[in-house]
Each structure stands twice: as C-alpha cells, then as structure tokens.
Amino acid sequence: MRIRCPWCGERDHREFTYIGAASAIRPPIASTDMEAHKSYVYDRANTPGDHDEIWLHTGGCRRHVRVRRNTTTHAVSASEPVGPWRDTLDALNTVDPVGGDKT
C-alpha cells in the first residue's frame, strides 16, 4: 500500500502512522453536550469504500496528511495537507523535495 504525501510524494505506507478517521472532529471545548463528545470519541460510520482518514508521515516530513483511501481495495485516491502547515505547501513546492515528486 502506498500513500502520497503532499510534501514528499508517494511513499510506502510503512513511513506513515495511522491516526484515524478524519470524520472524528472534536466539539468546541466549551460544549457541554455529552452526546457530541461521546460521538467524537467513540462513534464511527465505518462504511466500506472510500474512507477519509488522517495519517502522520512519521518516517518522513512528520506532517499530518488527510488521505482518501478505499477500504475494500486499499487504493489511495486523494491526499491533502492538514494542520497549520496547510498554507505553506505552495511555498514548499518551489523547493525540490528530496526523493519525491513535486506534484
């Protein structure tokens, strides 16, 4: 299985650490809605097919990547940067990444 890192290019999935479903989004910290917090921690759709998920490129740039991966074929169809580095990608892409493609 290979995952495309937006910064480093396509790499073996062993370079990445699985963080989990991208659909799990923490409710606002001030929220006192127990059901919303419980759903964030425990409830997952877990449907077969395309699955949006977060991977950490542990053995590479150590940035988080949002990946769309098909859970019945393991094929990765899309990946995009997430986190505070999201807006720095274009600037970074002007520099040749070592061992990766620039697209």
Place this chain on the structure above:
Amino acid sequence: MKRYSAFSIVKNALTGNKDWSPAWRKPEPKARYDVIIIGGGGHGLSTAYYLASMHGIKNVAVVEKGYLGSGNIGRNTTIVRSNYRLPANSAFYEKSMELWRELSHELNFNVMFSPRGVLNLAHTPGQMDTYAERGNQMRLMGVRSELLDRDQVGRLNPGLDVSGSSRFPIEGGLLQPDAGNARHDAVAWGYARAADALGVDILENTEVSGFLKEGDRIVGVETNRGEIRADKVGVAVAGNTSRVMKMAGVDALPIESTVLQAFVSESIKPIIPNVVTFGAGHLYVSQSDKGGLVFGGNIDYYNSYAQRGNLPVWEEVTSELVSMFPNFARLRLLRSWGGIMDMSMDGSPIITTGPLPGMYLNAGWCYGGFKATPASGWCFAHTIANDKAHDINSAFTLERFKDGRPIDELGAGPTPWYH
C-alpha cells in the same frame, strides 16, 4: 439427525460409505420465523443452536450471505483461552471454556477441542512482574495459571531459544494450562448440524439487503431470496457489523473494521505441543494436527474491508516467529489470508438488546471471536429469548461508552486498532 458414533463409522465402512447423509438441510426460506439470526458464522450458528436447545425457540433461521463458515469462523488461528484480568471478561470467557470442554459431546460432532495450554512468554523482569499479577488475578477468578521460569519454559517447548542470547531473551512465561485449540471449521459444522436437527433453517447464499420496519421496529429482513419476517432479528456479522446496521438506519457504532492476517507453514513433525505467544511483540503460534504451524500477529493498523492485508505484517510476524524459534527460519509459508475484525473502541464485545426495537446486536469481537463462540451464542440466545441480558453479558452494552464504563483490558483507550 443420524448420530455419529464409532458404530456408525464401522457400519458405513462395511457398506461402502453410501449411507452418510448431509449434515444439514438446504431449506427454502419460510415467510416468517420467530427469530432470524443474520450471519452464519460461529456466533450466529451457536446462537441459533442455544435458542433451540435451551430456550425452546426452534422456528429460527440463520441467514448467511455466502457458504457456511466462509467468514472469520474459518479464518482464525483456532486459539481458545480465558486469561483475562477484568471481571466482566474473565467471567464471560470462563463460561466459554466451560462450554468448550463438553462441546463435542453436546453437539455429537468432534470439534477437536485440545486443552494443550497457552504460554505467554515474558522477556523482561518487569514483564514477569506483570504476568505474576495477571496470573494472580486469573486465580482469584478461578482460572488456573502457572508462572514459569526460563528453565520450565525450555522444558515445555524444546524448540524455543532460551539461551538468553537472543534479541529478546526469554525470562519466563505465564501458562494457562486449560487453554488450547479447537478445530474451527468443525465448530461451525457441529453447531450447524445440531441446530438443523432441532429445526433451525440454515439459509446459505442468502444476503440481507435491507430491513423490514414497522415504525421504528424491525420486523424482518429483505434478502436476495425475498422478504423474510420475524418477531426478532439478531445481528452477528463480525466485521460487517457497521455495513449491516447501516441498512437498519444505525449510522454510527463504536466499531471500526480492520484486517487481521493469519499464516500456515508447510507441515513438519510435531515440535510445538501448545500455543506460544511472543511477549516483546505480538505473535501467537501453534501446530495443527496436519503439522503446519498456524500463526498470526497484529492487525494491519488501518481500517479495511479487504480480507487481505499488506506485506509489512508478514515481515513483522515471521521475524518474531524466527526470533523465538530460530530453527523455523527456512520453513516455507503454505498459505496466508485475512479476515475482517470488528474492532470495538474498548477491545471488548457487545451482546445486547437493541439498538432498535425488535433487534439484537452481537459485535465488537476484535481478535477474540473464535474462543468466545460458545459463550457468545449462549449469552446472545439468552438475551434474545428473554429480551434481557444474562448476568454474564450484562456489561457488554452499547451504553457503556456513553456511561464512561468501557471494558478496556489493555488500557489502550478508544483506539480500536490498538486492542
């Protein structure tokens, strides 16, 4: 049902083996049953058997999308054990052990239950302390355990590298002498045959495509062989739980599906008399009666419905095997395969009424489904028949997550692929 016996074997041998009959019927679906169980795996079949044998509910159908035993009941590494720490798990898996011991007699089908012992290896003094604690907790709950030092481990398993010079030197181990193996396919066939004899219809190649509802209440299923109605519908579909429950309108559950791979080597002469697990990683190995080494390790750490995994797990698992048993390094792998695990958020199962009226859920088995097969069916049948959990499965609810009472044996937190 014609009973199997030594006499029947001799008689059939003398008459050219022409008198054997199929072990279960291939009935046409009826329009209506008292109970439908979705999932013709170990848990579904054992549920149907105990509904008929213990609760007198014989108008039951087991609906299976493929052939009988095509899912995880035929894909596991056949280990049966109850070496748990938390009371809810300990009581449940001990119930299972109690049923395993008499299962062949009860079903009149040899499930080849072999209590050959499960040995967990320890590789550090700290791990020995942890195992001493776990062993004591097992004993407090009435489960036999023995803490072994390195010499005792070496005598038990002559092939193990106990030299102290390996990468992860063996310090000792924790043995559950009453644990062991059973023949996985025979468990499915045995329950199917015994349930069928009590009147249960086993509907193979019958795939559920939706649920019949009256208001909120589930009143049956839609299948590729037509609608089938029932007063009660139980779901026991392991890795497909989220997919099937979504058809009923349950969009989220505390479950993620992942792939667990298993491996069999070529056959060799008897060398492993028990089940051995590696304590510095995750590997469990035993030897089948045909001589192949049957082993497995961690799940592939990501969501998957693929029934096949990736190569890094092969490398991890086989290198752990060879670090324990250096003499296996030149063995060839015969087969490998994957099964879809319904990994729950706390690593413990769910056997409960609901979540919708008329529905019952049996799921969240993680790696542990096979050994649970008898107790899972026993508890699920009780829950369906009485509309109320038995004491033994009363903690395995869906509400435990909301109530802050997860049963997290490993203390790994809500990260299902770490359980």
